[in-house]
Amino acid sequence: MRVGPDATIPRMLVEKNVPLQNANSFGIAARAHTLVRVRGDEDVRQAVGRLDLARQPFFVLGGGSNIVLTGDVRPVVLKMEIRGLALVQETPGAWIVEAGAGEAWHDLVAWTLRQGWPGLENLALIPGTVGAAPVQNIGAYGVELQDRFHSLSAIDGLTGEGFELDAAQCAFGYRDSVFKHRAPRAQAGAAWQRGMGLAGRAVITRVRLRLPKAWRPGLDYLDLQKKCQETGVARPSARQIFDWVCAIRGAKLPDPAVLGNAGSFFKNPTVTPEQCRDIIAREPKIVHYPMPDGSIKLAAGWLIDACGWRGKTVGRAGVYEKQALVLVNRGDRGDPEASVTGGEVMTLAKAIQTSVYERFGIRLEPEPVVV
């Protein structure tokens, strides 16, 4: 039911008791008690200024492709719908493009390539919105958002104040950023100025990316090297890489429109070289990658697969048969009664964590945000 627009607040759209099943890529049935559609900065400021919404906990919902809803959402849901794609600056060395947080990430990638500005092609077909991309520092096929990030604009959801952050202030890590961590309550204030956690504070409204004119293909990832060999193309164009990445993802990862999922369910864990040597002695085939800082990253998909989980189903939650790192909705994602629940997904996730810990002594950390 739509209760807005309020006479004094003409533009803001507030809805009550809103079904979210089609607003999350798992297709989990849950409702938002209060949902505000955010189509511009003013909508966030108005929500902050409204007596019934002010100082309420809030939750920003983008494409819903990296969340597990474990019940109805009590915090005010800010549904991010800010649009816009623009070239904001051209320097001798780079194009700086800006996208509204509500744009689909893949549309931004495709648009930049159509304009002749390469650099995002390895990140093609990642589900979700532009505003969600910095939150978990999305990455694929050898490129992470932080490699192309310029800056972002955000609004403090407690005070309505606008601010900008550069890459250092976002504190990007592997599938991690300042937006995933909460500041201690006692230290509330201008959180971004003190470099504290911004989860539950920042509403990202616009993201700017820097696409260097000196482009070279990013072919470090094995699957892309295989494509070069198969096709005999040693120096592919950005468009060619875009097409390859779309094909590789399409073959390995389920389409959420068909089979509900939230992409990789766990982060790839890192271990010390000593731990890795110990595991290799027991499990010689373990897939591992040395990192620049000397640590070793292990393929979580391989660990889960080795524990026999690939293709398994518990309740209505399942492990995808082509990629054990992806948990899927084996219920009916179109039916609120027959769809998987967040509880079922988390029960399966915990069972997987337990068996990986028992066999390898490694604790897997979930990647999606559990709401």
Ligand code: EPU
């Ligand atoms: N593997 C198995 N069995 C499985 C799954 C994987 O043996 O069931 C092995 C593969 O054979 C491969 C290795 O594990 O040797 C790694 O698998 P893959 O290349 O599919 O990549 P990943 O490490 O599982 C990561 C990202 C993906 C990203 C791909 C490509 C994480 C958590 N996931 O997956 O990101 O698309 O690399 O760059 O870092 C996401 O974050 O949602 C996501 C899909």
